[in-house]
Amino acid sequence: MADSAQVLYSVKGVKKYYPVKGGILRRVKNHVKAVDGISVDILKGETLGVVGESGCGKSTLGRTILGLEQLTEGNLVYNGTNISGYSKKELKPFKKEMQMIFQDPYASLNPKQTVGEALEEVFIIHTDLRGNERREKVIRLLKEVGLTEEHFDRYPHEFSGGQRQRIGIARAIAINPSFIVCDEPVSALDVSIQAQVIKLLKDLQEKHELTYLFVSHDLGVVRHLCNRVLVMYLGQMVELAPVDRLYENPVHPYTEALLSSIPRPVVGVKRERIRLQGDLPSPTNPPTGCPFHTRCPIAKDHCAVERPKWREIEKGHYIACHER
Amino acid sequence: MIESILSVNNMVTAFKTSDGLLPAVRGASFSVKKGETLCIVGESGCGKSITALSIMGLLPSNGKVTEGSVMFENKDLLTLKKEDMRSLRGNEISMIFQEPMTALNPVFTVGYQIREPLMIHHRLSKREAHQKGIELLKRVGIPSPASRMNQYPHELSGGMRQRVMIAIALSCNPKLLVADEPTTALDVTIQAQIIDLLNDLKRDFEMSLIMITHDMGVVAEIADRVIVMYAGEIIENGTVSEIFNSPQHPYTRGLLSSVPNVDDPDFHLNPIAGSLPLLNEKISGCRFHPRCPHAMEKCKAVSPVTFEATPTHSARCWLMEDEEVRQHGGQRAGTL
Numbered sequence: 001m002a003d004s005a006q007v008l009y010s011v012k013g014v015k016k017y018y019p020v021k022g023g024i025l026r027r028v029k030n031h032v033k034a035v036d037g038i039s040v041d042i043l044k045g046e047t048l049g050v051v052g053e054s055g056c057g058k059s060t061l062g063r064t065i066l067g068l069e070q071l072t073e074g075n076l077v078y079n080g081t082n083i084s085g086y087s088k089k090e091l092k093p094f095k096k097e098m099q100m101i102f103q104d105p106y107a108s109l110n111p112k113q114t115v116g117e118a119l120e121e122v123f124i125i126h127t128d129l130r131g132n133e134r135r136e137k138v139i140r141l142l143k144e145v146g147l148t149e150e151h152f153d154r155y156p157h158e159f160s161g162g163q164r165q166r167i168g169i170a171r172a173i174a175i176n177p178s179f180i181v182c183d184e185p186v187s188a189l190d191v192s193i194q195a196q197v198i199k200l201l202k203d204l205q206e207k208h209e210l211t212y213l214f215v216s217h218d219l220g221v222v223r224h225l226c227n228r229v230l231v232m233y234l235g236q237m238v239e240l241a242p243v244d245r246l247y248e249n250p251v252h253p254y255t256e257a258l259l260s261s262i263p264r265p266v267v268g269v270k271r272e273r274i275r276l277q278g279d280l281p282s283p284t285n286p287p288t289g290c291p292f293h294t295r296c297p298i299a300k301d302h303c304a305v306e307r308p309k310w311r312e313i314e315k316g317h318y319i320a321c322h323e324r
Numbered sequence: 325m326i327e328s329i330l331s332v333n334n335m336v337t338a339f340k341t342s343d344g345l346l347p348a349v350r351g352a353s354f355s356v357k358k359g360e361t362l363c364i365v366g367e368s369g370c371g372k373s374i375t376a377l378s379i380m381g382l383l384p385s386n387g388k389v390t391e392g393s394v395m396f397e398n399k400d401l402l403t404l405k406k407e408d409m410r411s412l413r414g415n416e417i418s419m420i421f422q423e424p425m426t427a428l429n430p431v432f433t434v435g436y437q438i439r440e441p442l443m444i445h446h447r448l449s450k451r452e453a454h455q456k457g458i459e460l461l462k463r464v465g466i467p468s469p470a471s472r473m474n475q476y477p478h479e480l481s482g483g484m485r486q487r488v489m490i491a492i493a494l495s496c497n498p499k500l501l502v503a504d505e506p507t508t509a510l511d512v513t514i515q516a517q518i519i520d521l522l523n524d525l526k527r528d529f530e531m532s533l534i535m536i537t538h539d540m541g542v543v544a545e546i547a548d549r550v551i552v553m554y555a556g557e558i559i560e561n562g563t564v565s566e567i568f569n570s571p572q573h574p575y576t577r578g579l580l581s582s583v584p585n586v587d588d589p590d591f592h593l594n595p596i597a598g599s600l601p602l603l604n605e606k607i608s609g610c611r612f613h614p615r616c617p618h619a620m621e622k623c624k625a626v627s628p629v630t631f632e633a634t635p636t637h638s639a640r641c642w643l644m645e646d647e648e649v650r651q652h653g654g655q656r657a658g659t660l
Contacts, residue, residue: 191582
């Protein structure tokens with residue numbers, strides 16, 4: 001991997017388990033292993049994509065990295081500081097550095113607050129700017145994300161989905177963070193609006209030298225926006241590679257199947273298709289050994305027993321598979 | 325020429341709202357041939373789902389088809405009596421929905437829900453219907469179908485539920501299946517399974533399929549013919565290769581270049597500016613002109629008529645007028 005000097009955020013062996021309680025005494029019976037041992041270095045200025053099917057733990061990973069979820073195990077090292085055991089108060093200066101853009105911009109805005117008030121709140125919490133200065137800042141922000149001054153006194157319901165996502169983005173970039181987790185920021189939007197928001201995210205990244213962790217199930221968007229991609233399956237890492245390597249030369253059978261499942265908007269080209277059988281197993285009771293062996297077309301006996309090692313197969317390209 | 329099984333002529337569907345009567349579908353005309361898959365594409369609010377619901381007679385109580393006709397095998401579905409429509413629906417025309425959890429009844433077993441149409445429409449006994457139900461579940465690729473019959477919808481995964489919905493929809497061998505975004509809520513690997521299944525079933529059951537989607541990738545995989553809707557109007561209509569390889573309307577072109585191509589590392593994303601108009605927005609001329617990069621003075625004033633690029637390919641855009649004049653020496657094609 002690249003030099004440590006370039007690493008912005010180092011995620012080391014992160015696990016996030018949710019207890020499943022049952023019985024009359026509500027004892028912990030089992031755990032949902034949402035994130036089960038993820039280690040990845042996020043480099044300064046890059047966009048790292050995290051892809052996988054629903055329930056693979058990609059969103060939980062994003063939230064855990066931002067400290068929105070308690071870690072079960074592992075270490076988070078931000079810019080050289082290990083912040084994994086930090087209290088809320090200790091985390092505050094770091095939260096200024098890290099922000100999040102959510103999937104559903106309507107659910108993440110307070111319906112009783114004007115957009116101006118909502119955005120001003122960020123400055124009240126993190127800076128000691130006064131009323132007028134705050135207003136000015138907010139207006140500048142609105143303009144930066146493609147809205148206008150008039151939008152300051154409007155309520156969230158008066159906006160379309162795309163505009164609401166722009167507000168969500170304005171909120172995230174308000175206090176000049178260096179790292180933003182984007183959790184499916186465009187999947188709730190129509191395609192023509194989706195393309196506008198992707199463009200905005202790209203422009204802002206260039207202008208503010210932002211680092212993105214881009215969580216998405218849309219492999220087309222990921223290819224367009226990301227530099228490197230991490231593929232997850234049932235909370236575990238499956239493959240990590242620079243974006244073009246991953247799309248042109250997927251090595252793990254799950255990545256291969258995932259890529260060949262995407263319907264292409266092209267007519268008349270016959271493609272080799274790999275169809276996976278069955279559904280995603282439950283994360284409460286994941287398969288033993290390699291989590292993918294129950295659906296894997298090339299699984300052998302030992303895949304059910306032994307968890308495959310995470311190994312580098314070429315520079316910057318990692319997989320966890322016994323057979324490849 | 326294969327005969328059409330369904331033809332929709334100049335259908336207008338309007339909704340009673342506090343702002344008055346607002347048209348959601350503004351004069352849609354199209355037909356579906358036997359064994360053909362027609363995809364209706366467009367973004368949210370373009371009227372694609374309302375078109376399907378109008379055909380099915382399932383509009384919400386404030387919606388009404390105010391003009392036009394929907395001919396299904398020489399019967400106008402809009403003038404049919406409620407009872408006649410009910411005996412047709414789920415029998416000769418079936419529908420599957422986006423979210424199978426809300427379309428299935430949570431308090432009845434899968435078996436109950438799959439037996440119901442068979443007992444009502446085909447007058448099978450409970451035992452016969454049960455047997456047929458198991459066969460159907462097997463046909464749609466559900467493992468251990470006999471035990472699934474006794475399970476409730478919440479015990480199944482999203483992909484399984486959609487398979488159950490498809491089994492129920494196919495139980496009476498419909499001639500036409502209307503599928504409203506059937507794969508949108510599913511993961512890509514499951515989506516691929518469902519698309520393959522629909523393609524297989526369509527062939528085996530010799531039925532026609534109307535598929536509503538916003539995903540151009542899905543369209544390319546399944547469609548024979550495509551209609552593109554924008555703000556309540558059909559703006560382009562053609563075979564799947566015509567729509568993808570020589571799109572005529574600027575909106576169709578915009579849609580195609582708004583979806584990042586997975587196979588092309590240098591794909592240039594070219595979004596359509598602006599946002600979709602609201603239902604109550606008054607737009608003169610072409611409904612797309614405020615967002616159109618090629619809009620001319622004429623577009624702002626006069627609503628475009630339908631021009632033909634080929635006998636199977638037409639679009640509503642004034643840009644085609646010049647070409648039309650060149651090709652046909654001034655003869656203008658009529659509306660569809």
